[in-house]
Amino acid sequence: MMEDYLGEVVVDVKDTKYKDYTTVDWARFWIWMYGGVDGAHHKDWTMDQVVRITLGTKVIIKQANWKNGRSEMRVNLDEPTQAYRDWVNEYEEGGYEYDEEIAP
Numbered sequence: 001m002m003e004d005y006l007g008e009v010v011v012d013v014k015d016t017k018y019k020d021y022t023t024v025d026w027a028r029f030w031i032w033m034y035g036g037v038d039g040a041h042h043k044d045w046t047m048d049q050v051v052r053i054t055l056g057t058k059v060i061i062k063q064a065n066w067k068n069g070r071s072e073m074r075v076n077l078d079e080p081t082q083a084y085r086d087w088v089n090e091y092e093e094g095g096y097e098y099d100e101e102i103a104p
Helices: 023-034 040-054 082-093
Strands: 005-011 059-066 071-077
8 A cells, every 4th residue: 555655775786695796787688678668769768778878877875664574675877977968969960869768
């Protein structure tokens, strides 16, 4: 139940099963988790997230908790790096339109 929801806390990656993940592992994780979602706009979002990861955007892990003891790990990305912003700018300066699209 939502009223039993206690919120999220940021967890240090070193304290999770993901502690040994490399950039490639994280890129594969995103493809595994979101690459199969129907819709080109969702696949475009997934590719954008992989680009962010490969350009140094930090992965944030949070643990969501409920009063009944239930918990789940949630993985998302931090704010994009300057390297990502530069990459998007270079892409658009090449005459292309870049759209981050829609998260699944």
